[in-house]
Amino acid sequence: MKLQAVLFDLDGVITDTAKYHFIAWKQMAEGIGITIDSEFNESLKGIDRMQSLERILIHGHQEQRYSQAEKEQLAQAKNDEYVALLASLAPEDAYPGIKELLQELKDNGVPAVIASASKNAPLILDALQLTDAFQAIADPQGIPGKPAPDIFLRGAGLVGADPSCCIGIEDAQAGIEAIKAAGMYAVGVGEQRILGPSGADWVLPSTSGLTLRQLLAAAHME
Ligand code: BG6
Ligand code: MG
Numbered sequence: 611m612k613l614q615a616v617l618f619d620l621d622g623v624i625t626d627t628a629k630y631h632f633i634a635w636k637q638m639a640e641g642i643g644i645t646i647d648s649e650f651n652e653s654l655k656g657i658d659r660m661q662s663l664e665r666i667l668i669h670g671h672q673e674q675r676y677s678q679a680e681k682e683q684l685a686q687a688k689n690d691e692y693v694a695l696l697a698s699l700a701p702e703d704a705y706p707g708i709k710e711l712l713q714e715l716k717d718n719g720v721p722a723v724i725a726s727a728s729k730n731a732p733l734i735l736d737a738l739q740l741t742d743a744f745q746a747i748a749d750p751q752g753i754p755g756k757p758a759p760d761i762f763l764r765g766a767g768l769v770g771a772d773p774s775c776c777i778g779i780e781d782a783q784a785g786i787e788a789i790k791a792a793g794m795y796a797v798g799v800g801e802q803r804i805l806g807p808s809g810a811d812w813v814l815p816s817t818s819g820l821t822l823r824q825l826l827a828a829a830h831m832e
Contacts, residue, residue, distance in 0.1 A: 613720055613831040614771035617762050617789070618744075619656065620726035622781035623799055623817070625703050625738060627696065628655060634692040635666060638684060644670030652804055656782030658727040658755040659685050693730065699737040706818035712743040714822045721745035725765040725778065727755050745769050757787035762794060777829050779817075783808040795829040 622628030632651045639646050644666055646654075654662045663685050667673045676684065715722045724731055724747040735741045748765035755761070766773045778789030779797045786808040789796040798805030798813040805813050812828045814820065826832060 611775055611831050613777065613826060613829070614775040615721040615723055615745075615766055615769050615777075616715055616825070617723045617725040617748075617765045617776055617778045617794070619778075619780045619782065619785050620724055620728055620731050620734060622655060623705070623779055624708055624724075624740065625699070625705055625734065627699075627734060628781060630692055630695040631655075633695060634688045635662065637691055638688040639666050639670065641687075642670070642672065642684070644672065652783060656727060656756040656780070656784035656788070658750065659689065659729070661755055663688070689730075693733075696730070696734065696737065699734065701737075701739045704738050704740060706816060707820050708817055709740075709743070711817065711820055711822065712740070716743065718822060720822065721769040721771065723765040723769055724748060725761045726750065727761065756782070756784040757791065759788050759792035762788055762792035766792070766794075775831070777825055777831075780805075780810075786810045795831075797825070797828070 618624060621631060635654060636646055646666060646669065650669060654665060663681055712722055722744050724744050727750050731747055746765065746768035748761050748768060750761055753760035753764060762778055763773060766776050773793045776794040777797060778794045779799060780786050780789055781799045783804065786796050786798050786805055790809040796810045798810030799817055802813045
């Protein structure tokens with residue numbers, strides 16, 4: 611089977627923005643008397659902004675406390691803090707191996723696509739100077755979020771790829787589930803303990819040194 615596209619999650623795969631999401635959510639949550647830890651944060655990774663807020667409110671037994679308008683304010687406050695944390699993001703903040711892998715994909719004519727829940731994706735790719743490394747960015751607007759397969763299917767559609775001939779790369783449990791639901795080969799970046807149970811086909815500790823050849827061999831593709 612010939613590989614037709616590689617779909618990348620953004621936060622926690624291309625760069626370490628997952629930590630900034632955690633810092634910003636933790637600060638917002640503390641402001642309303644809710645404590646979140648890194649274990650709970652795993653359940654937020656890959657989940658869109660409003661759904662993340664809902665999960666935090668349920669975690670703190672405050673799901674009935676706020677009106678829709680107040681929830682939007684809380685989410686806005688989190689995003690303001692998050693965007694402020696992004697201000698220092700620079701090209702050298704791409705994770706090790708990412709630029710090399712993207713270059714190798716380009717050299718071999720394999721489209722690279724962003725499949726992220728983040729509305730800040732274009733801003734982050736600009737700061738990393740990686741916008742041109744991707745053939746397409748799937749817009750998360752108007753489709754069900756991860757673990758639903760939609761964002762990966764939309765991404766594959768943008769480059770005319772058959773999902774079963776695609777590889778998805780993710781750092782989140784919900785993201786791995788989404789890739790599998792889309793019928794793609796799922797590469798997890800992180801811990802086997804966290805990503806294995808979600809159905810990752812292959813888990814690596816980091817993207818450092820990751821090559822197209824390794825991806826093809828793992829996925830039994832050409
Ligand atoms: C995902 C992150 O990539 O994007 C989540 O893993 C985040 O933590 C989601 O909530 C939405 O991001 P944003 O930037 O639109 O709030
Ligand atoms: Mg992620």
